[in-house]
Each structure stands twice: as structure tokens, then as C-alpha cells.
Amino acid sequence: MHDKTIAELVAGLRARTYSSVELTRHFLERIARHNPDLNAFITVAAEPALTAAGQADAALAAGTGGPLTGIPIAHKDIFCTAGLRTSCGSRMLDNFIAPYDATVVERLAAAGAVVLGKTNMDEFAMGSSNETSWYGPVKNPWDQTRVPGGSSGGSAAAVAARLCVAATGTDTGGSIRQPAALCGITGIKPTYGRCSRWGMIAFASSLDQAGPMARSAADAALLLQTMAGFDPRDSTSLDTPVPDYVAGLDGDLTGLRIGLPKEYFGAGLDERVAAGIQAAIREYERQGATVVEISLPNSPLSVPVYYVVAPAECSSNLARFDGVRYGHRCEQPKDLEDLYKRSRAEGFGAEVQRRIMIGTYVLSAGYYDAYYLKAQKIRHLIAEDFRRAFEQADVIMGPTSPTTAFPIGAKMDDPVAMYLNDIYTIAANLAGLPGMSIPVAPVDGMPVGLQIVGNYFDEGRLLNVAHRLQRETDWHLGVPAGFD
């Protein structure tokens, strides 16, 4: 049952071939068997999941089911879930039970999805390897000595290992696409504002965006259909109609213009990864697409710009964790300042503290113009690069990550080396554009991701382009050994 697509599972549930309780129990058994190794879940919600599955079966029997009724999924532990701990991968929120559901959680529940649990992640989504989690690193199911990528590493590993049908993720600088690439699954970061950020714990508010992580573009389309849409509770939510993503999946690609940015194929890219990307592009040419070389001249600046904008916004957002209203509080504070300082120093890990300090520094008196304002100006130049590129191309393709998954521990002592993992993904966040990663031919048994970036609101085209590759190739069907 764990290898079926969502469409197959929906049909199986409707035909009563199996019940949602049976399906949910099957995935809970897989989690119980594999999670001690992978550490993909922080919290497993077995009882609530079985209760929800029972309700789903009743709804299916009554003929009142929604598009995802009875489908077992998982949420990244950054989405608030009423009554179920939301830790954000941090000791700070180890004891935090949100009083409400995030909009994305609410929408998926309304569509009938069953929540198996909350997935592991880099602390407050700050990381590219899932090693900054207070709950320990996640293992890549393809090679358990390697990282799954991050920050949505738990979701990516859980989907790749078939511990859930699909999962939610968030992407601030590549946190859906990079782990999707490193774990061999399909992930899409929609246009900024497409999915509500309400109830999604904020890291960098001008960059954060939720999206689905699944085994295929068709499955991702079904989830995004439910997740996307206007939410008055999020002041940056887009009030733009959501097209029918599933209906658009099979669209013909004849005449599709694929832009290949020369900056994404230069030094630093593993040539075996590049070969996988080129093979996928040849398949698109076979389907009638044309290739045009483009340039994103300011894209090499995206990492420096990001490490001003994201920490600045993080230092503001994480100011709310003060040991007073919720979250970790230190023992025996001697005064209010001591309470703040020790609660935060004990509650946050080293990477989160580094970013808070960088953000505090770049926003401090006298430095604002040199850092934050300068970064926001270059961000404009980066967005302009894309605007010009989309005059010549319908989609932009390149690698998601310069290499396959690296060994656990390899980059933890060098924050800057870790940051450079996101060299190809960050620009889409800075520009607010939708981006996707789908598997192509693996290198030495390790997954490789093709990144597809689209114009604003063009998630439908990304899913269509991804689906057409997946219809003709089997790169997305690989299963890590021991998880079939």
C-alpha cells in the first residue's frame, strides 16, 4: 500500500479495497520499524491518526469525503497543530502545544488528510542538513551515513522511505527543494504568498513559503491544490485564484522554452550531477521543448544577500521567544534580563544563535544602510535578472544542489561551507518565484535533483513540466534499499 500514488489510494479507499484505518496502521507500523534509524519524526501521533482515519472511513461510507480523505500525511514540525506538540526542532519549544492549527494544517484536515505525526527539521528551519535539530540529525534513507538535506529533512526522508504518503515542508532558502533533491523526491516551493503562513512558525517572513513534498508531481499537485489559496489571516497572502493543478498536469510541452542559466553550470557543480541534469533536458527536447542559454548575472550574490536578509528577519521574529509567555524558561532567574538571556541561550542551539547575532548586528545603529538596505537593493537586481530571463524562457532549469548528499558531520564546523549548499535555490526565494525539485538519474546510488523555476503564479506550469518528465522516465520511482 505504501508504494501507491495518492490517486490510486483515493480510488482504493473509495472502492473499499482497504480502509483508511488499515492504511494508517500500515504507515504507523512502517514508522515504528524505521523511525528509530532514520529519526525522521519528532512526534508520532498514532492515536489521533487512527481516530482521524476512523472518521475518514465514516465520511467515505457516507459519501462525504474530500479530495484527500483517509490519506496519511505528515507535517513538518514548524506548522502549529492544536493539541499536538510543535517543537520547530528546538529545545525552546520542546514543551510547546499550540492552541490552534496553522491554515495549511486546517486546509489539509478539511480535505480529509490523516496526520501521522510531525517531522524532524533543522532548528527553526535554519540549516541545510537537518543536523541543527535539538532532536538529533535525520538519516538519509539512501545512505544512513549521509544527511537528508534541510531544513525539511524529516519530511523528505519520511516521504522517500515511504513512512507517509506525502508531507508538508517550508522553504526559506531551499528548504523544500534541497532535501527533496538529496532524498530523491518531488518538492515544490510556490510563489511567495501562495500558501498561507498563518500558524507556520516564522523564520524570515519575506522569504518563508510552505509547499508539498511527495513522490511525484501528480501527488504534489493534489496537495498543493488544497494548501494554496487566499487567507485573510496572513497579511502577505495572495488574493489570486488557484488554478486546477491536476487538470493541467498532462499539457503538451511543444514549444516550451527552457532557460539554462550559465551561472548554474559553472565551477563548484559536480560534473556527474550536471550530466544528470543534461540527460533530463535532452528528454525535454525530445518532447518538443527548446533550450536557450540565459544569464542571471547577479545570482552569485544571492548567498551573501540572503545571509543579511534572513538573519535580520530571524532576529526580529525570534525576539518573541522570551521565556515569559510560552516555551523554555531557565531555572531560578535572578532578574528579568537574566531570565531573557539564559532562557534564550539554553533554548536556542548554536546555529540559531549565530543567525540571531548576525541579524542583530546588521540591524544595529549605524550598520543598517551598509547591510540590510544594500542587501534589499541587490535583491531587487536579482529579481530583475529573473524578469529579463522570463522574457526569453518559460521555465528556468538547473541543478537543485551542487552535489549529492554529504556525510553527516562533514560541514557542521564551517557555517559558510554549509550555506553554500543553497547556492542555486536561494535566488528564487529572494525574488519570490516558485521553484521545484524533481529526481533525475542518481550518481553512485545517491539522488540528484533537477530544479525548475517558474514565473510568478506559474506553479501549474512547473507541475505540468515535472509530470511530463515523470510520465516518460522512471527516475522518480527509485526506492531506497530496505524501504520497498
Place this chain on the structure above:
Amino acid sequence: MALDRSDVEKIAHLARLAVTPADCDRYAHDLSNILSLVARMDAVDTTGVEPMAHPLHMTQRLRPDLPTESDQRDRFQAIAPQTDAGLYLVPKVIE
């Protein structure tokens, strides 16, 4: 831009983070490395470039000035470290 330990102490105080002397040296090293990455921005001439405030140049929506939240104090305070009579408790602030 290289930071020394006194810079780190000052920043940590502004950020309300307790750092030990040993942490200060490590953070000074790491933060300096991050700032040298960031310094690559200096090579770009941004004269006349508008700073980007929002990817889609959106401005804040307005809504009617009506209450939309109900009183949920008990629920919110149920997860607080220390409360009393509906108030959040902190160490004594005024001597």
C-alpha cells in the same frame, strides 16, 4: 569585517543571549566568516537601485477596524511558564 569578543558581547547583549567567554571566541570567529561572505555585496554598485520590500510589490491590505479575535486568555496562558490570576509572572522588575 572581523568581530572581536567585545563586539560579540555587545551583540549578544542586544540580542538578549547569555554567552560564556568560551562561546565568545567561537562566535567571533564564525560571525567574522559570515560577514566576509556578506562583504561580497560591496563589489556591486547599487546607486539608484530601489530596495526591494516585497517580491510582488504588494502593500499591506487593510480590513475593517472590527474585533476578529475572541478572548482565549485561559488557553494561551495554559502553556505559559508561570502565571497568576491571569497575569504572566516574571522576576521583580521594580525594587
